[in-house]
Amino acid sequence: MRQIYIIALNTFREGVRNRVFASLIAFAVCLLFLTLAVSQASLHEEVRLVKDMGLFLCSTFSSLICIFIGVNLVYKEVERKTIYTILPKPIYRWQFLLGKYFGIGVTMAVQVAIMGLVLFGQFLALDAEFGLLMVKAIWLIYVEVMVVGAVALFFSSFSTPFLSGLLTLGVFVVGRFGDRIATMRLSEDTNAATQADPFVAFLKAAAAAAPDLSQFNVTAYVVYESSLPFSYVYHATAAGFAYAGVVLVLASMAFARRDFT
Amino acid sequence: MHTGPVLTLDDLHKSFDLGFLGSMPFIGSAFGGLGIKGIGHRVDALRGLSLAVEPGEIFGFLGPNGAGKTTAIKMLMGLIRPTRGSGTLLGRPLGDRDARNRLGYLPEQPYFYEHLAPLEFLDFYGGLFPMTAGERRKRALALIDRVGLTHAINRPIRKFSKGMVQRIGIAQALINDPELVVLDEPMSGLDPLGRKEVRDLIYELRTKGKTVFFSSHILQDVEQISDRVAIIVKGKLHRIGPVAELLESPTAGVEVVLRAVSEAALPSLSGLATAAVSLQGEWRYHLTATDSVDGFIRCALELGASVVSVIPHRRSLEEIFVEEASRA
Ligand SMILES: Nc1ncnc2c1ncn2[C@@H]1O[C@H](COP(=O)(O)OP(=O)(O)O)[C@@H](O)[C@H]1O
Ligand SMILES: [Mg+2]
Numbered sequence: 001m002r003q004i005y006i007i008a009l010n011t012f013r014e015g016v017r018n019r020v021f022a023s024l025i026a027f028a029v030c031l032l033f034l035t036l037a038v039s040q041a042s043l044h045e046e047v048r049l050v051k052d053m054g055l056f057l058c059s060t061f062s063s064l065i066c067i068f069i070g071v072n073l074v075y076k077e078v079e080r081k082t083i084y085t086i087l088p089k090p091i092y093r094w095q096f097l098l099g100k101y102f103g104i105g106v107t108m109a110v111q112v113a114i115m116g117l118v119l120f121g122q123f124l125a126l127d128a129e130f131g132l133l134m135v136k137a138i139w140l141i142y143v144e145v146m147v148v149g150a151v152a153l154f155f156s157s158f159s160t161p162f163l164s165g166l167l168t169l170g171v172f173v174v175g176r177f178g179d180r181i182a183t184m185r186l187s188e189d190t191n192a193a194t195q196a197d198p199f200v201a202f203l204k205a206a207a208a209a210a211p212d213l214s215q216f217n218v219t220a221y222v223v224y225e226s227s228l229p230f231s232y233v234y235h236a237t238a239a240g241f242a243y244a245g246v247v248l249v250l251a252s253m254a255f256a257r258r259d260f261t
Numbered sequence: 262m263h264t265g266p267v268l269t270l271d272d273l274h275k276s277f278d279l280g281f282l283g284s285m286p287f288i289g290s291a292f293g294g295l296g297i298k299g300i301g302h303r304v305d306a307l308r309g310l311s312l313a314v315e316p317g318e319i320f321g322f323l324g325p326n327g328a329g330k331t332t333a334i335k336m337l338m339g340l341i342r343p344t345r346g347s348g349t350l351l352g353r354p355l356g357d358r359d360a361r362n363r364l365g366y367l368p369e370q371p372y373f374y375e376h377l378a379p380l381e382f383l384d385f386y387g388g389l390f391p392m393t394a395g396e397r398r399k400r401a402l403a404l405i406d407r408v409g410l411t412h413a414i415n416r417p418i419r420k421f422s423k424g425m426v427q428r429i430g431i432a433q434a435l436i437n438d439p440e441l442v443v444l445d446e447p448m449s450g451l452d453p454l455g456r457k458e459v460r461d462l463i464y465e466l467r468t469k470g471k472t473v474f475f476s477s478h479i480l481q482d483v484e485q486i487s488d489r490v491a492i493i494v495k496g497k498l499h500r501i502g503p504v505a506e507l508l509e510s511p512t513a514g515v516e517v518v519l520r521a522v523s524e525a526a527l528p529s530l531s532g533l534a535t536a537a538v539s540l541q542g543e544w545r546y547h548l549t550a551t552d553s554v555d556g557f558i559r560c561a562l563e564l565g566a567s568v569v570s571v572i573p574h575r576r577s578l579e580e581i582f583v584e585e586a587s588r589a
Binding site for chain 1: 339342358361368370372373376388389
């Protein structure tokens with residue numbers, strides 16, 4: 001257990017130190033403020049716009065930053081050869097990977113919290129009620145980010161940051177809009193040839209394998225102020241972490257087999 | 262504690278795929294890692310390497326560049342998996358975690374987290390072992406002192422010279438007070454003083470009852486401090502034994518250097534020796550055990566030549582090295 005903690009702590013320190021991370025957060029925060037400026041132009045819709053745009057920017061940027069950090073984590077350790085001195089120590093490879101994951105977890109918690117605080121500030125400025133609903137929405141964004149982070153770590157456990165980044169981005173897009181993509185394509189043409197089309201087959205498989213990220217998006221509830229039961233949050237959280245868990249097991253298996261030459 | 266060899270390698274083979282996919286960084290290893298073989302040719306880095314290291318010895322692992330030393334060491338460390346064959350470390354199979362508790366390792370040309378200063382750096386590595394914070398700190402301070410980095414204790418590794426990185430790397434390898442220390446090219450890139458410091462450190466480890474296994478392509482470094490040496494060429498063991506034994510040779514003879522040898526004397530002298538070389542007005546004759554040294558010298562003097570020197574021929578490790586390399 002201690003080994004996992006040590007790796008996680010080191011990963012967190014490293015992540016916070018990362019200049020790209022800092023500049024991306026700064027950029028996201030700027031965009032959030034921009035939302036506020038735009039919303040003040042359209043008088044009646046301002047609160048709705050801040051909620052809608054604010055949550056969208058927060059979730060999208062957090063996921064993108066997480067992909068960026070996640071795909072580079074293992075690669076950097078190999079590239080800088082630091083992994084050669086870590087893995088021969090009494091640590092299992094899966095512990096190393098899990099430490100990395102928890103490190104991302106803490107880094108992302110800080111980053112989502114910062115964005116949440118900025119949103120809170122905007123609500124104050126607009127004299128709108130932040131409320132439990134927003135806390136739930138931001139928590140679910142965090143769960144989504146952790147699912148995406150697990151996927152990033154999975155791909156990077158056996159391929160380059162560039163390829164891992166592309167693949168994770170693919171999973172992210174399919175995860176968010178996958179159901180729509182698949183139905184769109186299939187409804188155009190339902191004959192046998194299309195069904196056998198490898199691309200369609202691939203899309204279907206991808207949509208089946210990708211996590212359902214749309215369940216973490218509760219913006220509609222927030223904007224229309226409908227009630228969001230706690231059980232929904234529990235279920236989405238459990239589903240998200242279960243998915244991340246399975247992905248991490250697969251990542252550990254790929255990582256365990258890998259040669260570090 | 263276990264008895265028997267501290268480290269064994271048994272018929273180790275390792276092939277690297279250099280096919281279209283295999284040659285691409287990471288993608289190749291990814292496919293390899295998933296059990297898919299690349300297309301194209303392979304490099305056989307190890308071709309059946311076997312050896313055993315006994316407790317308490319300084320063992321030199323010697324071979325030219327590309328011989329497979331680093332590959333073998335990485336296999337011992339569980340960083341890469343053998344294509345075929347097996348090995349043991351401190352009586353356990355390769356990759357065993359308990360064995361790694363009692364192991365120290367310095368990689369070839371090490372790089373470390375550059376933003377850390379020595380104390381944080383060693384604390385990070387110490388944290389991977391079952392040591393308390395107090396133990397870690399005590400041990401880290403002692404090691405920093407031992408490798409002579411006390412003056413740089415607040416400096417990040419980024420600002421270290423090559424020699425200093427090597428020294429903090431050695432400290433890292435010793436943080437857990439290991440029974441077996443494996444050092445991959447610990448002297449490479451160091452100046453003569455740095456090499457001597459590493460040698461002294463290796464000696465000191467043996468005094469404390471540790472086993473040291475270290476690789477080098479530099480003969481002198483191995484020759485001077487090793488109890489036993491293994492010579493590895495092209496992924497295979499060529500010789501193993503005490504340095505003195507490897508230097509002895511049944512064919513070792515005497516080298517006689519002559520000056521003022523007349524043209525007329527050449528044929529008869531050559532007839533009495535095994536080999537002859539002319540160099541800057543001198544003639545060097547190599548006489549093996551079957552040649553008569555007395556007879557040769559008498560003949561040379563009678564023919565008007567003068568004897569410059571008579572050197573009993575002890576093979577240098579270098580010669581063995583060249584010989585083995587050309588035979589492989
Ligand atoms: N990742 C790799 N891919 C392909 N070939 C490799 C790889 N690593 C090492 N080799 C080859 O294996 C051989 C042995 O290399 P190495 O173990 O580094 O030798 P040494 O440490 O004795 O200099 C060399 O021919 C080298 O080119
Ligand atoms: Mg080497």
